[in-house]
Amino acid sequence: MPYKILLDCDPGLDDALAILLAHGDPDIDLVGITTVGGNVGIENTTKNALELREYLGFEKIPVSAGAGSPLVRQTRNASHVHGEGGMGTVSLPAAELATSGHHAVDFIIDTIRAQPSAIHLVATGPMTNIALALEKDPAIARLVASFTIMGGSFTRGNATPAAEFNIYADPEAAKIVFDADWNVVMVGLDLTLQAQANGAVIERLRSLGTLAEELIIPLATHWVNPHDDDWNGQAVHDVVAVAYVTRPDLFASRPARVEVETRGEFTEGMTVVDFNSPNPNATVPVTLDVNGFWAYVETAYGRVAATR
Secondary structure (H helix, E strand, O other), rough: OOOOEEEEEOOOOHHHHHHHHHHHHHOOEEEEEEEEEOOHHHHHHHHHHHHHHHHOOOOOEEEEEEOOOOEEEEEEOOOOHHHHOOOOOOOOOOOOOOOOOOOHHHHHHHHHHHHOOEEEEOOOOOHHHHHHHHHHHHHHHHOOOEEEEEEEEEEEEOOOOOOHHHHHHHHHHHHHHHHOOOEEEEEHHHHHHOOOHHHHHHHHHHHHHHHHHHHHHHHHOOOOOOOOOOOOOOOOOHHHHHHHHOHHHEEEEEEEEEEEEEOOOOOOOOEEEEEEOOOOEEEEEEEEEEHHHHHHHHHHHHHHHHHO
């Protein structure tokens, strides 16, 4: 049976590549996409999701727009990484179809409640929609099949020295999420930085033709870190979180207690990870089978390319 995935995201370069993976893997039944403000504003993250849906040809999958700002803080975005519209240099045809008309929070709750223990919830943006859904209906934490995020870190940050962007963008929401009655699979920076689209990967992806030239390669090569002299390719962070659901065999993971710092002068948004806690609330992947990961991703992308 395919894994039923509900993807809460903020497209976004790597979110778009994660959507492509969810569409291309025959073991994934993508039941819906919900959008949140994050990498860019909610208007653009929703626009990007709608355009990707039609470009890739899964028009029957509902897209629902959600929160445009954090629970209590001023909005922070990452347009300096993803480009003003969120998709770098990629320009897709305008979408003809609209959103579902349901708020993302209600869509998340209704979808999980309609299929208890069947929905694998994956969040690859700030946790605002997820936190609002938990506040409205805390029981959904016990009704999901699994919950996986791309966010956090146990050694480093990228928004600040201490904090990863998705957590930093709404730390209060992230705290609600980690405090809820479920186990969070935290696919953090330490793991996702192992999945870099280096030169060899890009050359293999070129064989996918139009899809690679129009979408995959521009998304996977747009960001170059100006502060890293040893830059070896853009990491595809959110792709890794989706991959975890169907291919956990590609990961080595450890249980941990994760707390979110919301008050530190220098550490707000930091995920404090205790691998020795007797009361774990998370599973934290720490190493990735990089070759196996890219073989899986390239195969899934190839299935989509073959239909174009």
